Structures are given as structure tokens and as C-alpha cells.
Amino acid sequence: MKNKYKDLIDQTFDFPTEEFALNGNMLSFHGVDIMSLIEEYGTPLKFTYLPKISENIIRAKNWFANAMEAQNYKGKYNYCYCTKSSHFKHVLDEALKNDIHIETSSAFDINIVEKLKSEGKITKDNFIICNGFKRSEYITNIARLINSGHSNCIPIIDNFEEIDLLDEQIEGKYKIGIRIASEEEPKFAFYTSRLGIGYKNILPFYKNQIKENPKLELKMLHFFINTGIRDTAYYWNELLKCLKVYVQLKKECPTLNCLNIGGGFPIKNSLAFDFDYEYLVNEIISQINNTCAEAGVDVPDIFTEFGSFTVGEAGGAVYEILYQKQQNDREKWNMINSSFITTLPDTWAINKRFIMLPINNWNKQYERVLLGGLTCDSDDYYNSEQHLNAIYLPKYSSDTPLYIGFFNVGAYQESIGGFGGLQHCLIPHPKHILIQKNDRGEISTKLFAEQQKAEDFLNKLGYNEK
Incomplete structure (x- = not known):
């Protein structure tokens, strides 16, 4: 019986794609091993894959150049x-x-x-x-x-x-x-x-x-x-x-x-x-x-x-599923270690859809779940994924960490969410990683911003006045 998460994706979509592929049981994005980012930097984290910005600019320039040439x-x-x-x-x-x-x-x-x-x-x-x-x-x-x-x-x-x-x-x-x-x-x-x-x-x-x-x-x-x-x-x-x-x-x-x-x-x-x-x-x-x-x-x-076409597809956000709450016979809530309201505000404000995929455990059986954030706000959830509002993920087990990624989130999220400022329920903004690729195709990463700390919030709230 084909009931693993990998089978679900294979049966539903043309996979792998130009961006996504599997490296064993792990997801890669433009050749970047996401699990290696998690192991190095932890979660939650955001990343910007900088080469995608140039790639999309070049694509658009070529479309217009070709159309203009063809039509004189x-x-x-x-x-x-x-x-x-x-x-x-x-x-x-x-x-x-x-x-x-x-x-x-x-x-x-x-x-x-x-x-x-x-x-x-x-x-x-x-x-x-x-x-x-x-x-x-x-x-x-x-x-x-x-x-x-x-x-x-x-x-x-x-x-x-x-x-x-x-x-x-x-x-x-x-x-x-x-x-x-x-x-x-x-x-x-x-x-x-x-x-x-x-x-x-x-x-x-x-x-x-x-x-x-x-x-x-x-x-x-x-x-x-x-x-x-x-x-x-x-x-x-x-x-x-x-x-x-x-x-x-x-x-x-x-x-x-x-x-x-x-x-x-x-x-x-x-x-x-x-x-x-x-x-x-x-x-x-x-x-x-x-x-x-x-x-x-x-x-x-x-x-x-x-704007979005230039930078949107360069961005990603990675979270860990902290816990699964069975709230009734039908609803299982997978709780992420961050907040959708603060880190992906478009999902909350305008019901924006992004590509959501697990990073690991693709060989596990899948289940239908709901995704919830850490804030005490009933609107801090995500349900607009590609499977007609149903979210399917590998089965949660407290013995094996499960990580999920949201992709093509590079436009507007930081500015709408107020990067570096106060966040709803004081949930900290994740650390942010920049990913670059050199002429030989070698990938390098560097930390752009640390995750916010309590001291950052206390300073902004006036508790540390001198």
C-alpha cells in the first residue's frame, strides 16, 4: 500500500521540481540541504537564497527581449x-x-x-x-x-x-x-x-x-x-x-x-x-x-x-513541530515553535498561500492535520495549503523530530511583520540566514540576524530605561 508521505506527493504532483528534490529522506531546495541548516542554526529560522533573485530577473528580461525581437x-x-x-x-x-x-x-x-x-x-x-x-x-x-x-x-x-x-x-x-x-x-x-x-x-x-x-x-x-x-x-x-x-x-x-x-x-x-x-x-x-x-x-x-516576483521565491521559513494536540475525534493540531501571525503575517491577514512541505520523514505514513502557532490568539493557524485546504504531513511522533518549511515567502513578510520590532505575544522573530552560491556551485551560508531575545523586547517596552 502506498501510504507514505512521499507516495502522496508523487501521486499528486510532478515531483521533483526545479526547486525541490529529495536527498534520501530529506528535502532539498535549489540543492540546499535544509536539514544541514537546521543542524547548524536550529529552528525557527528564515533564509534567503540570494541566487534566485538574479535568476528571476534574468528570466523576465529574456521574456521581454524575446517578445520584442519576435515582434520587431x-x-x-x-x-x-x-x-x-x-x-x-x-x-x-x-x-x-x-x-x-x-x-x-x-x-x-x-x-x-x-x-x-x-x-x-x-x-x-x-x-x-x-x-x-x-x-x-x-x-x-x-x-x-x-x-x-x-x-x-x-x-x-x-x-x-x-x-x-x-x-x-x-x-x-x-x-x-x-x-x-x-x-x-x-x-x-x-x-x-x-x-x-x-x-x-x-x-x-x-x-x-x-x-x-x-x-x-x-x-x-x-x-x-x-x-x-x-x-x-x-x-x-x-x-x-x-x-x-x-x-x-x-x-x-x-x-x-x-x-x-x-x-x-x-x-x-x-x-x-x-x-x-x-x-x-x-x-x-x-x-x-x-x-x-x-x-x-x-x-x-x-x-x-x-517586487514579489523578484524576491518572493528566494525566501523560506523553517519550523519544528513541537507537539501534537488531539482536540476531538477529527482534529489534530500540530503546534509549531513559532507564530504564523508574527513570522508569516500574510497567511493570517489575507489568507495567503505558500508552498508548505516537510523537511524530513518523507518515508513515514501521512496524516491530515491542522497547523497552529504559539500565540494565544485563535487566528494563529495555517490552513491554506495546496491540498484544497487540507494539510497532510508525515505522522507525528514524539520520538522523531518533524520539521516543516514554508517556501517562496521572501516578499513583504518582514516589513508587514515589523522585522526587529515588537511581536504579538512577544514571540521572537526567528534568526535569518543568507544563502549564496559561488561560480563553482558551492553553497555558503551566513547569519544575517539572530533570533530576538527578551532584552530586545524589554528595551523597546521601556523596562530598561537608564
Whole structure:
């Protein structure tokens, strides 16, 4: 009878995959022996497999390059990294190895850009695309960057008064973009995004506030929808509306030559994940090409702002099953040695799905379980795994440790969870490991951050005042 956990996976999915394989009874991730990490560093732990960041950037660049070549597209492609997905220096250092650009969201992002410039990681040739609703400190920082000579810093105008605020502080001529306020899917509680300027208002806005302003050079139209880039009627309809605005604006504004289609490429959340990135890229390039040809205008340079796609699939979190609680005839709770609310907040806040697999004991029989965290909060659990909300794991035994891993968790978890800060029920943030691979394929690891200690919390709570 095939009732081992390994049999379940073999019967349900195509396994091994490009990321996952078995080394005997143990799981490996991109050739990294996860059990060796556990033995060296203990659990709970988080890790970032840095080579995956470069790999995904290169993949996306190739998709766009191939599509543009196949369709004789005359514009260029520019890959931007959306910093809000993960601001960590090791992430930016790895991403910037690949001739990319940066998209920012708030004031402190500019301080990070300036730090990276001082280290030679960013030069004046890198585009800095400044999104978000801009208040005084963000405006001041953008102006400082432009006034220092970074002419490729492009603030994206989000509301009607931002131009006046920028004009007050920026010396001389500067480039801008305009963000389209896209219409949301019918399931949303509102019709139009709070970000950007409505479709019908963009051309009048250009004529009234931009066209006659000698300091301004409109370079970019920015388009993004919350659901990201998907093969749906909603996405294609919004893209076509965006292209109509681009064509109208281009005929009025010769300097407009860039179209930013935002981010939103999905990342793998299941072993059964199947998404045709190449088809989507080809179709996007085709629609832009055809629309511009029909209107008799030059095609724009294309910008994207991939965040989760850049860094998400590089991250993992590993926990130990501490104990199994049989709460009734049907429900077995496997308790992890950490908290989902604090370490994977997307699972709790928006029911986000991640790939979850055991690290060891694949040759044991499997059982259906629930996964619970350590906090005293009834919402500290995970049930969104790939098996239609049922979680199957090797049978728990107090005699043999069982470790589980959540994969592709590299985007947003640390920033949403407040890395290094106070955590719910004072559950400490796990230690964080960086994994690198050299040219010979040799893997090395180093400790980026220790697990929080009681003293860290006491200091923040004011108990250790001098």
C-alpha cells in the first residue's frame, strides 16, 4: 500500500521540481540541504537564497527581449525592482547586479538610494521611479536627489497638487510621469483605485498644468492594477484603456516615450502552480505594438516594477513541530515553535498561500492535520495549503523530530511583520540566514540576524530605561 508521505506527493504532483528534490529522506531546495541548516542554526529560522533573485530577473528580461525581437518592437525594456517588497541590503545588492532600476514608495526609500549611490551600486544612469502619495519629506528627498544631478529620477504624479510641491523645491527642469487611477474589479468595495489620476482627467491635467510649465518634461505614463498581470478579460480591458490614454497623450506630448505597466507577476504558491509568463509578455507587447501602429505613434519604452516576483521565491521559513494536540475525534493540531501571525503575517491577514512541505520523514505514513502557532490568539493557524485546504504531513511522533518549511515567502513578510520590532505575544522573530552560491556551485551560508531575545523586547517596552 502506498501510504507514505512521499507516495502522496508523487501521486499528486510532478515531483521533483526545479526547486525541490529529495536527498534520501530529506528535502532539498535549489540543492540546499535544509536539514544541514537546521543542524547548524536550529529552528525557527528564515533564509534567503540570494541566487534566485538574479535568476528571476534574468528570466523576465529574456521574456521581454524575446517578445520584442519576435515582434520587431522598436522600444527598450527596463526592469525595475519594487523596493517595498523587501528593503534589505542583501536583496538590493543581489538585484542590482543585473542592470536594473528602482521603484520607490516613500521618503526613506530615497535615503536607501543615496546610500547605494555612495557605494557605487546605483549610478545616475539608473532610473529611480518614485511612486506613492507624496508628502513633505518624500518631496524633499526626491528634490534633493534630482538637484544632485540624478536626472533619471522620475516622480510619478499621484494627485493634482504634487507638481506645485515639487516645483517649489526642484531647481531647473525635471522629468515626471503620471499614474493612471485604474478601475478595480467588481469584487472590490470601491470602483476606482485611490492611487493616481482618473482616465478622463489625464489629458486635461496635462494641458492645464504640465504643457506650459517650462520646468516639466512628461516622460512616462504609469499603469498598474491590484490583481497584477493575469490572463483575464479584466486585465486586458484595463490595459487597452491605458493604451488609449497613452496614444492620446503621446499625440499632445512628444516627450512622452515610456509606458510603465507596473508589477504583479504571480509567484509559485503550490507544487501544481502553472503560469505561462512568456505568453503574457508576448501578448502585452503585441497589444502595445498594434495599438501604437493603428494610431500612428511611436511605441514606448516599457518599464515593469516586479517586487514579489523578484524576491518572493528566494525566501523560506523553517519550523519544528513541537507537539501534537488531539482536540476531538477529527482534529489534530500540530503546534509549531513559532507564530504564523508574527513570522508569516500574510497567511493570517489575507489568507495567503505558500508552498508548505516537510523537511524530513518523507518515508513515514501521512496524516491530515491542522497547523497552529504559539500565540494565544485563535487566528494563529495555517490552513491554506495546496491540498484544497487540507494539510497532510508525515505522522507525528514524539520520538522523531518533524520539521516543516514554508517556501517562496521572501516578499513583504518582514516589513508587514515589523522585522526587529515588537511581536504579538512577544514571540521572537526567528534568526535569518543568507544563502549564496559561488561560480563553482558551492553553497555558503551566513547569519544575517539572530533570533530576538527578551532584552530586545524589554528595551523597546521601556523596562530598561537608564
